[in-house]
Amino acid sequence: GENVEQHPSTLSVQEGDSAVIKCTYSDSASNYFPWYKQELGKGPQLIIDIRSNVGEKKDQRIAVTLNKTAKHFSLHITETQPEDSAVYFCAAGFGNEKLTFGTGTRLTIIP
Amino acid sequence: GAVVSQHPSWVICKSGTSVKIECRSLDFQATTMFWYRQFPKQSLMLMATSNEGSKATYEQGVEKDKFLINHASLTLSTLTVTSAHPEDSSFYICSARAIGAGTSGRTDTQYFGPGTRLTVL
Numbered sequence: 001g002e003n004v005e006q007h008p009s010t011l012s013v014q015e016g017d018s019a020v021i022k023c024t025y026s027d028s029a030s031n032y033f034p035w036y037k038q039e040l041g042k043g044p045q046l047i048i049d050i051r052s053n054v055g056e057k058k059d060q061r062i063a064v065t066l067n068k069t070a071k072h073f074s075l076h077i078t079e080t081q082p083e084d085s086a087v088y089f090c091a092a093g094f095g096n097e098k099l100t101f102g103t104g105t106r107l108t109i110i111p
Numbered sequence: 112g113a114v115v116s117q118h119p120s121w122v123i124c125k126s127g128t129s130v131k132i133e134c135r136s137l138d139f140q141a142t143t144m145f146w147y148r149q150f151p152k153q154s155l156m157l158m159a160t161s162n163e164g165s166k167a168t169y170e171q172g173v174e175k176d177k178f179l180i181n182h183a184s185l186t187l188s189t190l191t192v193t194s195a196h197p198e199d200s201s202f203y204i205c206s207a208r209a210i211g212a213g214t215s216g217r218t219d220t221q222y223f224g225p226g227t228r229l230t231v232l
Contacts, residue, residue: 032219034220034221036223041226041228042225042226043115043117043204043223043224043225043226044155044204044223045223046220046221046222046223049220051219089154089155095219098145098157098160099157099221101154101155102154103153103154104153104154
């Protein structure tokens with residue numbers, strides 16, 4: 001089955017700086033890669049996703065890049081703000097099959 | 112659009128009792144709903160996948176007789192924790208995947224509910 005590794009487990013950045021979270025996956029058949037943000041006591045919220053036919057996708061301060069050859073994808077958050085503090089999860093899946101989640105990154109933005 | 116609700120948001124029960132958690136897709140129809148549990152500071156662990164009108168598919172190690180799942184309609188799935196014990200205390204989260212085009216959700220995206228915190232005394 002699919003295995004997703006996520007790094008780092010914790011990340012602290014100064015407000016206004018950029019944050020990068022990286023994930024690798026094992027199953028080359030995976031073609032869908034979403035990122036979720038989870039705040040304390042709440043369910044995960046989809047923030048951006050990318051499919052295997054695209055190398056990069058951007059939505060305002062958030063971007064995701066995908067390298068299918070190396071089987072890794074990354075989340076980039078620019079101009080970080082205090083409200084970006086949360087736990088971020090990457091995931092990988094194929095078609096309409098179930099998603100496999102990474103272990104999560106706790107991002108702390110230092111004012 | 113693509114809102115998923117859960118009820119209750121939290122529940123406390125005595126050991127040995129059963130608890131039912133509801134998951135609803137409010138503005139789209141969901142062919143498939145997923146149930147996860149999450150322990151503190153850990154990732155989401157998939158428990159089972161439920162498709163409307165058919166039996167749920169459970170992940171390895173999840174007791175189907177303990178965690179009963181019913182997906183009776185395209186907008187509602189329920190998880191019943193039977194004979195709950197303290198070790199079942201956890202954060203239970205559902206997600207829903209939309210059906211077809213023309214609805215609020217995309218078919219390849221899972222939309223998550225807000226979660227239900229279960230505490231078994």
